[in-house]
Amino acid sequence: MSDRFELDTANEFIARHIGPRAADEQAMLQTLGFDSLEALSASVIPDSIKGTSVLDLPAGQSEADALASLKAIAGRNQLFTHYIGQGYYNTHTPAPILRNLLENPAWYTAYTPYQPEISQGRLEALLNFQTLISDLTGLPIANASLLDEATAAAEAMTFCKRLSKNKGSQHFFASSHCHPQTLDVLRTRAEPLGITVVVADENELGDVSDYFGALLQYPASNGDVFDYRELIERFHGSNALVAVAADLLALTLLTPPGEFGADVAIGTAQRFGVPLGFGGPHAAYFSTRDAFKRDMPGRLVGVSVDRHGEQALRLAMQTREQHIRREKATSNICTAQVLLANIASMYAVYHGPQGLTRIANRVHRLTAIFAAGVAQVGLEVEQAFFFDTLTLASGPRTADLHARAQAQQINLRVIDSQRLGLSFDETTTVEAVKALWALFADDGQTLPDFDALAASTHSRLPHSLLRESAILEHPVFNRYHSETELMRYLRKLADKDLALDRSMIPLGSCTMKLNAASEMIPVTWAEFGSLHPFAPASQSTGYKAMTDELQAMLCAATGYDAVSLQPNAGSQGEYAGLLAIRAYHQSRGDNDRDVCLIPSSAHGTNPATAQMAGMRVVVTACDARGNVDIEDLRAKAEEHRDRLAALMITYPSTHGVFEEGIREICAIVHDNGGQVYIDGANMNAMVGLCAPGKFGGDVSHLNLHKTFCIPHGGGGPGVGPIGVKAHLAPFLPGHAHMERQEGAVCAAPFGSASILPITWMYIRMMGGEGLKRASQMAILNANYIARRLEEHYPVLYTGSNGLVAHECILDLRPLKDSSGITVDDVAKRLIDFGFHAPTMSFPVAGTLMIEPTESESKEELDRFCTAMIAIREEIRAVENGTLDKEDNPLKNAPHTAAELVGQWNHPYSREQAVYPVASLVDGKYWPPVGRVDNVYGDRNLVCACPSIESYQQA
Template sequence: MTDRHALSTSNEFIARHLGPREAEIAAMLRRLGYDSLERLGERVIPDSIKGTSVLDSGAGLGEAEALARLRAIAAQNRPFVSFIGQGYYGTHTPAPILRNLLENPAWYTAYTPYQPEISQGRLEALLNFQTLIGDLTGLPIANASLLDEGSAAAEAMTFCKRLSKNKNARAFFASRHCLPQTLDVLRTRAAPLGIEVVVGDERELDDASPYFGALLQYPACDGELFDQRETVERLHAAGALVAVAADLLALTLLVPPGEFGADVVLGSAQRFGVPMGFGGPHAAYFATRDAFKRDMPGRLVGLSVDRHGQPALRLAIQTREQHIRREKATSNICTAQVLLANIASMFAVYHGPEGLQAIARRVHRLTAILARGLSQLGLAVEQEHFFDTLSIASGARTAGLHARARAQGINLREIDAGRLGLSLDETTTAQQVETLWAIFAADGQALPDFAALAASVGERLPPALLRGSAFLRQPVFNRYRSETGLMRYLRRLADKDLALDRSMIPLGSCTMKLNAASEMIPITWAEFADLHPFAPAEQSQGYARLTADIERMLCAATGYDAVSLQPNAGSQGEYAGLLAIRAWHASRGEGHRDVCLIPASAHGTNPATASMAGLRVVVVACDARGNVDIDDLRAKAERHGAQLAALMITYPSTHGVFEEGVREICELVHRHGGQVYIDGANMNAMVGLCAPGRFGGDVSHLNLHKTFAIPHGGGGPGVGPIAVKSHLAPFLPGHGRLEHKEGAVCSAPFGSASILPITWMYVSMMGGAGLRLASLVAILNANYIASRLQDHYPVLYSGADGLVAHECILDLRPLKETSGISVDDVAKRLIDFGFHAPTMSFPVPGTLMIEPTESESKEELDRFCDAMIAIREEIRAVENGTLDKDDNPLKNAPHSAAELVGEWRHPYGREQAVYPLASLVEGKYWPPVARVDNVYGDRNLICTCPAPEDGRDA
């Protein structure tokens, strides 16, 4: 106890991050029968892996000192005015969206909306996003966002492969006009699947028969606009599907690709109010035809009804398909960029269709004026028709022009030694256009007259490609023009939801810990937010320092030797880790190794990822205690020894236990020539206590949005870096902007770089000692909950002395037999008590997995336990007949306020329905809808806002 007190007084942040006070920790330890956190940790961590941690024991920085140090690092970045474009553009984040959404914990601390009754606000915002994308692309159905444009294009490629009529084709055509980083990601994704990516000019494509699909760019990367209708028809005639990567702002003025035959339209929503942030996070979009909706990757928000027949939103069709279909899943992507998609959707709500078109017309007009002025200066502008981007034949002057621009604090796009590019955006001013002319003008050459050109220059959009169809006519996009209106709309949506700012979110395997305000503040600093990911290295020295620091921090936390920060989700981290293993085997002449052993209890993304990486999945059984069955593992490792590539395991196990045999498991796989991938989803139980890189792991991905404090943001953003042993370091993801060029898994070299300051702040303030203490408190909190609830619900799995790791699984299956009450009923009843449900039916059907994290106080843990115990009493009342078997508070949960004012027809009282505990009277959360009908929503799929003739909002 004294050690913690000393830490608390020298660094106030640690005490503020950890929920329990000293007296609470002592009381919880007494209940468990331990006299110290250290003694508890010694019993939980297996002897075979004790002492493997290499984290130092230093104290962290105070909040003010950490912010000051990070400010000094940020100052090393030099955010020039960017005309680089290439998928990343300057934009203005409207202040009411910045303050009321991006900086609002009601939005950024929310979890994925798997529980729709407590997620109606962010589901509505995502429905707005889907409607925005559908309207602008001209396709009827869009998902709730993907990770970035490059990965969306890769998803489109495999989507085309599944659905193309040209079943024998193994090649995918990609236009040379696509963004270079997109082509790199396509090549990475294609290689393990045996797909050949052929890059060429679609206007020269005579024979489309070798291709199952194609990717086009609209407008082209160099800015050119040309009609692609004939190309699309030719590809369709050959049985290929066509995907078009399109600029979302340009689509407000141009014919939507859906209207000229595209089967998929994808791209980035970044320029709708989301800062460049050195590459991310940004919401990608993906839209397709209605016939293909069940094969679409990612999440889809749909409209259903609740048990009273009232409209209610929910995730539809593919929700968590990885857990159902596993290696046969459409994709391993089980996340989205929700927070960023919501910013983009509100950008459209705030500006409306006229405002968006006004922004686009201004950008295009400035580009047309710039082009005319450059021509007057004798420069060869290569485009006749364009939206916002030009390429210029600059010849021997190219290097000098770049130097002159940088001297003015301006970056131009580097195309090649004789050409350069310019992309304008929402932030470009008339004065900047004049500055560009001055840069390009020869010495003594007179500059163009801006006013004269502005009065004479017309549009440079091709008449055949001008948009004729209306968009965003729905009321929600035409109502909130004032800041007052938008502020109240955002507040109304946030009030519908249950996020971490209201109560504990006890989700197992998801680690919904505190996202401290001091960690969040730096992400909006201009030095981090306004830097282009392809800016010259000398302008991004702050990011270089930041990423180097985080790589060092993560190596220390995990015991590995090298880290890549590029993967921008845990699923992408898994994929990058398996690619590194495949490449290492190939480098040793063992490219034939293609078997991946995966325990039956594994997270569904594991087998889905293995399949994407071109590996064959072999399932390993688990024993009665939920551990990997070592005998079965041994038999399968021997059977597949010559082909064994890897084992994927989660540690602590998916069942919430530190398996005693983990070192033996690792040694067994290594003995047969395989590599060990340890899923880092449960790293929150290990930091400072044991290190996967030191007890047998070769590679792990880490969820920075779990263990390392980046918020979930309603289901994204996330960061999923991989940490590897030294022999795998040469095979980490590369990028065209890095020294190692090949193997990019996402568009930007450092993925979601702009949210890395969150993790830097968290680790810096906690220090090694604080991180270790956090792991111990997470273990304490989980075991306290297990102890309080074990007499009411069986704890399914445990380790030594009946202890769990940082989460525990409650078995509700016996209650289903005795009462008819299901795990869903308990989850929905918890809403009436003001709680988000724990993880349902994973990894075992009919169970609840609970992870309290270290940030919750004993008071909050007790409040949750009291709710669970009260629910058990209600179940007991059903069992003994006191409550009706079919009409009871659990079967009817949750209860909305609207239900109270109508005729009450239930045999139990209103007070029991909504105030089952007296403590709820003071701070009641009222769900906006009753229980949502999932089946109705899938049978009557509606995935956009109501049409304008409906006269109502979503």
């Protein structure tokens, strides 16, 4: 038997994923007073939900075997040449960006830059992105990315609704020349808000007085380049705002929207080096006028100063975000697309203004030459002016031409039975143009002479709309054009940051666990990265097999009956889940059910999402232990029983505890006609131990970028699929390219499809046994930290047995009273120890929420505990007067290398400042800036690269 075992391929992945070794596990269990993981789990999981796990999955595969299995599945996808366009383009990802950014854990394992002192590298890359967008769109302020073009358009619609002076209108105009998927998402977003989306040809538009806003496409989806100046003036005359969805590459040659009157520009940065990926993830953009900056959705990188007066970057105006404003938030956006925005920004840095303009001119010139030639073979081009996209009047030949194209592994855009479309991009070649002429020509017909047409064909851009303003004049876009320079620039930025490749990131609720290399490898396979999301289904059977299997795996993990993979962020998953509940009630004639109960401890996206879904938020109380106050919940459920739509509850609770009354809570809601939405943010404590679909949940979203190992990417990508019980399955998000065509919540049918293989690999390698063990080890690690630190910092909430789930909350509020030291001071001091801070002041102000995950070793847990204990000793020194109350290592943290070599005026030593524990001597992380001044940054808002003058002065 042992000989046979040694011949089998060993699956070592579970042990590679989980940090503590067997001896460490026993030592930690002994610290907690348990003799096994099973005994610990039995004490943590409430009796009422024990046995609800239905994790029926096979044993895990080895890394090599799982990669081989997935490679075989990927091989079923067919790699055609795509001319479909419609907002998605083939592109070349420059190799130094592929290797040094997309495939580099220093970039993809970083967290959202809420701690700016350890995020200066990615913040600079995002500032470059904002500058790129502002320059190209001609609008002074841009955000740090949104999820995709269609959801950005939906954000623009609600943005116009808030700011338009035409307050009585509920009508939003959307051009019929917009991308179809954008129009679908607009309709989904508008309906719960009582907004009517009117889709029509703007060239035939009469009276515009009844609209609060409008969306135009530039160039149009079918290829036309229209002059919108007079139309925008008409909308402005009726107090409506105008958003323009604009192609970034075209804007290097065309007058930008900000220069012809647009109030908002939105779009996608996908064609700036980001693979097609069957629809995502891609970075969208949003830019607007300076006067509207406080209403702009998404994150905003701003320039501030640190405590030494040196320039420092930070996320600006965070009070706009859903974390703070809750149901009053302008959006529920949580995840951005930071990693993809950084790729796009570096694509612009690498190519520079001349390179981008050269690419755009080449694409347009090939399109113009093709148009001239295709007319010679008898097909009419419908556009007088165009950039890269054409509509051909192909008449009765249309179906045959599509068939001939696919026989040559070419995809053209399907428009209708008499017309077809095609879009060129930077990968299009002269040979491809000639091959297309041969495709469209009749047998034996003489083909156009490329060289002759190249000599005689002129620009087909309208002269009145040619761009005159300069782009990308800042030095950052005019220096790093050699691979050596770009490689060093990317390394320089990465070295400024602290990501998972350096140390544990103990953020509660955010689950910063290992993103294994074997999980990441398939993301950049051509079989997954090179498919257009609207290619015929016959070409994506590998994707179909992978997504079908992944949906089944997630059903097994959650106890739900069906899963949608479309939502491309946790916030989108929340939204899709509430829309499914809303549609279910309406299907039963319960049109008045619009009350959503939400505990006071809930994450800010919950009430913001409920508001977006057309629901009224009613807050329920929590008791002293952080649990839902069941009697208050019961009273409010009964009070609103005729209008109760849903309860949104996080489980385990936002306080990191398995609430024992969860079954009773679900029953109360059901008994009063509502549905139960269980937020899956804390699913990392449940997989294999209990299943929300089996203990009362009707729908849950899952954060694949938390529990299921998709990396956070510095603040995005994320994936937020939803699992539902069978009665809600008919109301899952649809798409024009799916069986159910209504209810799209994002542009592509499978959202951020190209990163789904990460989760497939994780589940396949872990298997059912490994997933259960991961949950148990996450609980063990959290309880070990809580036990080690409880004598130094009170643990705010525990279950009835004194244990926590997968995270614990330390109460620092008494320390502020005794020493003047705040939670901010502790967070910044942790940087000096080489750690990212835990989650600050959520869900309780003045606390730290710690989630170690199962991936961290006992050595790393102990290193963190040592840091926290040493910080407590420093606080004690402040309390007893040994350290000055104002001039101490905590108030001045973090300490930079520049400060260390300058004049030292502090009453404590340099050694205490930067080497508070001896282990740091071997591997010190040096923060590039001191503590950032948030107030200064908001009062002196700068959201693009500093001026050339300030750059030169520096």
